[in-house]
Amino acid sequence: MxxxxxxxxxxxxxxxxxxxxxxxxxxxxxxxxxxxxxxxxxxxxxxxxxxxxxxxxxxxxxxxxxxxxxxxxxxxxxxxxxxxxxxxxxxxxxxxxxxxxxxxxxxxxxxxxxxxxxxxxxxxxxxxxxxxxxxxxxxxxxxxxxxxxxxxxxxxxxxxxxxxxxxxxxxxxxDILYNEGKMESYKELVYNKYPQIKNKKVVLYAPTFRGDGAFDRQYVNIDLEYLYNKLGQDYILLYKLHPFLESISLGKDNNDNIINVNNIDLYKLFSVTDILISDYSAIIFDFSILERPIILYTPDLVVYEEERGFYYNYREFAPGPICFNEEEIAEVIATQNYKLDRVQDLKYKYFDYHDxxxxxxxxxxxxxxxxxxxxxxx
Structure with missing residues (x-):
């Protein structure tokens, strides 16, 4: 050793x-x-x-x-x-x-x-x-x-x-997610900071931290420019990476419709998010409380299963469509094939309290x- x-x-x-x-x-x-x-x-x-x-x-x-x-x-x-x-x-x-x-x-x-x-x-x-x-x-x-x-x-x-x-x-x-007044105040704070997201469909990309603790920092890239061009002007894309990866940028500086929100609290972002794109991150549990669509972007699923491993059969567990590329994500959003019943199942299976x-x-x-x-x- x-x-x-x-x-x-x-x-x-x-x-x-x-x-x-x-x-x-x-x-x-x-x-x-x-x-x-x-x-x-x-x-x-x-x-x-x-x-x-x-x-x-x-x-x-x-x-x-x-x-x-x-x-x-x-x-x-x-x-x-x-x-x-x-x-x-x-x-x-x-x-x-x-x-x-x-x-x-x-x-x-x-x-x-x-x-x-x-x-x-x-x-x-x-x-x-x-x-x-x-x-x-x-x-x-x-x-x-x-x-x-x-x-x-x-x-x-x-x-x-x-x-x-x-x-x-x-x-x-x-407790914050169950507090409607608090979530409304969060929404106003985010709208004040980013007025361009009002009256738009907000998609938040928030993947898990890949690697072993603070010493091994890895991430999976996603082409947010392609995704925005496919979805069109009715959508705004936000992305928030793990605190250890906050210095990484996934969008172009001149595109006001793809916004780096690494410095904003996750629940504040949840207050304005219509669709969450994540993967193996535990934030899908949090977001399920709001009973909104979740899309799983997992291009490395097979490798991740073999090298890291899961506590559950991921394909059976997933609270939404599993996508392996940006084209599949765009197709899910276009057809609104979100499988919301699976989001509700996740919420009520894994949380004992909803008060x-x-x-x-x-x-x-x-x-x-x-x-x-x-x-x-x-």
Missing amino acids: EFDMEKFIALIVVKVTWLFTFAIPVNKKKITFISYFENKLTGNFKLISKELQKRDNDYKLVFLIHKFNNSLLDKLYYVLYFAIQTYHINTSAIVLLDGNNFPVCNITKKKQTTIIQIWHACGGIKKFGYDINRRFDIKNYDYVYVAGNEFKCTFSSAFQVEQDKVISLGVAKT GLSTQRIANDIEDIISRNTPHNF
Whole structure:
């Protein structure tokens, strides 16, 4: 096996920091949020933290939110950042993750500390976590919160936890999709930024992240110019790539009808999207809540099945037509052969809750854990 110097250095930093901070008592009111996907508080973490703060001002909330860019400078920064993360993990009652975390998986966890995985996606189609080749093992997660019981088996496998530790509470950020007022306000924000999309059919292309974590960045190209020319002036094409691929451009700068929206929140884009084009991305679960058309653009399906693998038979699972080229996409849109019944099937099979109260359920469970772990004097 090839020696992994980066991993070795990171492991030394984490182990040494753990040794020097292990004796520091756990703060029973301290909740730490850790993410490497963004540089600011968004989505699940933003909603959950606001709900917890609303309930108890004594909670000490710590946010370790820093996007990993896979540059030499960022790797050096992250070595030091792992030390900071390890200190906070050792002194927190609750640690919330939205991705796999190196320090959590490489320490001896305190019994007073509960690690909760709140995955950044609503579900999983392609294999991930422990079910693919990884640079480090996954362990020490106490609970995994999921959208519905259908994910118990797959998330149990991906995160190496027993199925009774995979708990169906819903996904906090999906509360927004059930809030009509919020979605209308999002729509106005997007219209104000891009007035040319008003009164047009909006098609959003948002593919999955291909590759292994932040270290291996791949994507499948699509000819949006061809697609726009086939669809005509009644359509506007938007494209949003994974946060790790935001620097990539898929359209020409002089075409105002093909818009790079990498810097806009996904749900804000959903508010104006009539048709979603995606592939193996878990965002198709989110979008199914709106019960709008989904087209699957998967020119690499056969290779992806063999090399990455899925948790489901993709052809049976797909909540819409599977297309292998731009011509097929244009044909589906022209004929409106969207198979909307499959979108509804996806929504009601994989989400246990449709009440917009998932954030409250998650906050309730976190408070229950804190209460159980805090001694009471009578």
